Amino acid sequence: MLIGALAQTVGLPSQTIRFYERRGLLHPPIRGGNGYRCYDDAAITRLDLIRAAQAAGLTLAQIRGIVDLRDHGEAPCTHVAELIDSKLVDVRRRLSELTALEAELEQLRERGRRLDPADCTNTDVCHILARHG
Template sequence: MLIGDISAATGVDRQTIRFYERQGLLPEPRRAPNGYRAYDEATIDRLRFIRAAQGAGLTLADIAEVLSLRDGGQAPCSHMSVVLEQKLAEVRSRHQELAVLAAELEHLIETGRSLDPAECRPTDICRIISFK
């Protein structure tokens, strides 16, 4: 299959497929006599895995580790479980950070509602956000 066929089958654009090749996420395809990349069916599954893993929040580095294990003949399930647990911990931590930020934004909005713009001095940038 040519790169256009792989792109159509997976919804991954050609530039992204080439990028994944350069990053080592996809094996170097064989070349047809005309120099075109010639892919096999396994590329489709690999691209679908990469996209699904990205959807689960994995980075390309995370994905590369999993693919390397698989390519080395190991089942990556244990490694993947650890990576997913780490991702969940990161998401939970980020969720807490966002909750704190949301509370701060709510406070600033309330502050803004109580201020009279007519009382702003020319030297004030914006009194809603206090930096003094």
């Protein structure tokens, strides 16, 4: 199939497919006599994998590592599991940070509701955000 048909099938712009080719995520397609790219069903499978990996939060470099393992005849499952474990640790850390930020914002919102803007001094840019001991 031509790149336009592939793009429509997988729901990606043709430019994205070309980008993935340049980054080594997608095998270079066979070129027809007219120079057009001709893709097979393996390209659909690979693009589906790329999208699923991105949805899981993996970077293009990490995805490249996965497809390189597969392209060299190795099953990348152990590597993928390690990447997912690492991503999960990162997500949990970020959730903890966001929970702390949420609590801080709640406190600032409550402070803002209690304070009178007329009480703001010239030295305070905004007394809601000013440090109070």
